[in-house]
Amino acid sequence: MKVLVCDGVSEQGVAMLSKEFAVEVKKKLSPEELLAIIPAYDALVVRSETKVTKAVLQAAERLKVIGRAGVGVDNIDVEAATQKGVIVLNAPEGNTIAATEHTVAMMLSLARNIPAAHASMKNREWQRSKYVGVEMRGKTLGVVGLGRIGSGVAKRAVALEMKVIAYDPYINAEHAKNLGIELASVDDILAQADFITFHMPLTAQTKYLVNKEALAKMKPGVRLINCARGGIIDELALAEALQNGAVAGAAIDVFEQEPVDPGSPLLGLDNIVLTPHLGASTAEAQVGVAVDVAYGIIAALRGEPVTTAVNMAPVAPHVLKLIKPYFNLAERMGCTAVNLADGPITGIDVEYHGDITEVDTKMLTTAVLKGLLNPILQEAVNYVNAPGLAKARNIRVKEVKNKEAANFANLLTVKVTTAQGGHLVQGTLFGEEERIVNIDGHRVDVDPRARIVICPHINRPGVIGTVGTLLGEAGINISGMQVGKTDVSGTNIMVLTVDNDIPAAVLEKVTAIDGIFGAKLINFNTI
Numbered sequence: 444m445k446v447l448v449c450d451g452v453s454e455q456g457v458a459m460l461s462k463e464f465a466v467e468v469k470k471k472l473s474p475e476e477l478l479a480i481i482p483a484y485d486a487l488v489v490r491s492e493t494k495v496t497k498a499v500l501q502a503a504e505r506l507k508v509i510g511r512a513g514v515g516v517d518n519i520d521v522e523a524a525t526q527k528g529v530i531v532l533n534a535p536e537g538n539t540i541a542a543t544e545h546t547v548a549m550m551l552s553l554a555r556n557i558p559a560a561h562a563s564m565k566n567r568e569w570q571r572s573k574y575v576g577v578e579m580r581g582k583t584l585g586v587v588g589l590g591r592i593g594s595g596v597a598k599r600a601v602a603l604e605m606k607v608i609a610y611d612p613y614i615n616a617e618h619a620k621n622l623g624i625e626l627a628s629v630d631d632i633l634a635q636a637d638f639i640t641f642h643m644p645l646t647a648q649t650k651y652l653v654n655k656e657a658l659a660k661m662k663p664g665v666r667l668i669n670c671a672r673g674g675i676i677d678e679l680a681l682a683e684a685l686q687n688g689a690v691a692g693a694a695i696d697v698f699e700q701e702p703v704d705p706g707s708p709l710l711g712l713d714n715i716v717l718t719p720h721l722g723a724s725t726a727e728a729q730v731g732v733a734v735d736v737a738y739g740i741i742a743a744l745r746g747e748p749v750t751t752a753v754n755m756a757p758v759a760p761h762v763l764k765l766i767k768p769y770f771n772l773a774e775r776m777g778c779t780a781v782n783l784a785d786g787p788i789t790g791i792d793v794e795y796h797g798d799i800t801e802v803d804t805k806m807l808t809t810a811v812l813k814g815l816l817n818p819i820l821q822e823a824v825n826y827v828n829a830p831g832l833a834k835a836r837n838i839r840v841k842e843v844k845n846k847e848a849a850n851f852a853n854l855l856t857v858k859v860t861t862a863q864g865g866h867l868v869q870g871t872l873f874g875e876e877e878r879i880v881n882i883d884g885h886r887v888d889v890d891p892r893a894r895i896v897i898c899p900h901i902n903r904p905g906v907i908g909t910v911g912t913l914l915g916e917a918g919i920n921i922s923g924m925q926v927g928k929t930d931v932s933g934t935n936i937m938v939l940t941v942d943n944d945i946p947a948a949v950l951e952k953v954t955a956i957d958g959i960f961g962a963k964l965i966n967f968n969t970i
């Protein structure tokens with residue numbers, strides 16, 4: 444597997460990736476250069492400089508994952524990636540403290556005119572009265588976007604004895620209460636705040652949230668801080684408000700265009716503090732995001748679920764801990780079910796029994812789909828595209844939960860429906876060992892990591908022996924064997940563990956044995 448690292452990503456992350464993959468670091472690629480080389484890579488790691496456009500994704504023949512060493516993924520066409528089944532993951536926590544502290548630094552610098560006073564002194568001046576500032580204590584800070592960074596800024600502002608009010612349509616009052624602050628509407632913030640800081644992504648809803656009209660509603664002499672994304676503030680409207688004094692000052696780290704156009708009106712103003720997108724630029728944060736992204740890329744290229752994928756449903760760490768041991772089992776059960784199916788699958792029911800029913804099991808159901816679709820589709824099926832591919836093939840997917848698990852701590856049941864009827868596979872963990880414990884109603888104990896042959900047959904003398912003789916004559920060694928419990932119709936199932944692949948012609952001969960209803964070879968080693 445080949446990994447391309449663009450932009451400045453910390454050496455620790457690159458070293459982790461290099462232990463498992465062939466890694467090439469290529470900084471400052473032009474869009475044309477990226478387009479030309481991307482077909483050769485399985486994974487791409489970027490920060491904010493590299494734009495991963497639809498065209499790049501179309502050209503990417505083997506790309507499986509894009510890792511963003513940071514939070515915002517607005518430089519990546521996530522929709523195009525999802526359509527192509529490419530996982531997009533980020534490093535949502537590694538730079539939180541860095542961006543939080545940068546915001547506070549920007550707010551204090553703005554309040555006390557530190558950059559301007561510093562520049563004046565470097566100019567051999569001593570201008571004390573020109574740089575009189577304002578205190579934070581007792582001032583109202585409006586926080587728009589109360590996620591990781593917004594909450595961190597709010598906490599620090601409370602320590603500075605500010606009154607903090609916050610707007611975030613997706614955050615509940617309890618969270619605000621725990622921070623010692625209050626939720627408010629955008630209009631309340633505009634009307635009341637002495638400082639306003641923004642900490643949400645740039646979306647259709649947040650684009651130009653701060654425009655001429657919003658600026659007109661703000662308290663005269665307000666100070667604004669934006670360390671989130673360029674485009675939340677209309678830069679022309681802000682420049683005008685800074686010039687006429689309606690806004691006393693602004694501290695801006697992120698811009699509508701980066702690097703900033705040298706003609707930008709913001710660059711010529713005195714009452715502004717500017718940094719070139721430095722929010723995440725601390726030594727600690729760069730190691731943090733690079734290591735986090737490396738873990739994500741390694742998991743994605745191994746075909747494991749990725750907890751930081753932005754185009755997959757997120758999984759909370761405590762849930763992941765509980766369901767992670769079942770991922771392989773679920774995938775192998777899906778693979779078993781599709782091999783048993785005797786025609787196009789119209790529906791899949793995944794039933795969960797036991798304690799596992801108490802957590803979100805969607806990701807496990809996706810693992811079942813992955814195992815079920817991979818053997819039948821040309822394209823690689825992964826945790827991102829599996830649900831969409833099932834839908835596109837009109838396969839109905841249903842999850843059922845039942846706390847009762849009979850003799851097992853936890854039990855997974857996969858039922859596939861076809862026009863001909865259906866098949867059932869049940870699996871569980873014995874300690875850490877994955878086991879398939881039931882196939883089509885027959886109790887078995889099968890290790891789903893081997894190469895197996897499943898043969899439904901009539902329970903009568905000689906049938907099993909004939910299969911053994913036939914495989915022996917074909918040079919196939921049987922290293923394990925399970926025979927289920929015969930049902931009322933006299934039908935049973937045998938599951939043979941074999942050491943070699945079996946030619947189709949030999950499988951046909953097995954199927955032709957009197958009393959055998961079929962012979963399906965499943966090589967779990969290919970999963």
Ligand SMILES: NC(=O)C1=CN([C@@H]2O[C@H](COP(=O)(O)OP(=O)(O)OC[C@H]3O[C@@H](n4cnc5c(N)ncnc54)[C@H](O)[C@@H]3O)[C@@H](O)[C@H]2O)C=CC1
Nearest residue numbers: 514515542588589590591592613642643644670671722723
């Ligand atoms: N300047 C820099 O170098 C850095 C910038 N960032 C940016 O900072 C921003 C915040 O990052 P995090 O706190 O880590 O993200 P987060 O995902 O933890 O928080 C974002 C918050 O915005 C809220 N939100 C969404 N739509 C909103 C709306 N219309 N109005 C108000 N709130 C809304 C969400 O509910 C969420 O609570 C992101 O845009 C990120 O890209 C992050 C790190 C470094």
Ligand SMILES: O=C(O)CCC(=O)C(=O)O
Nearest residue numbers: 490491512513514515723
């Ligand atoms: O990679 C960087 O330096 C930018 C960080 C950033 O903007 C983010 O994480 O959203």
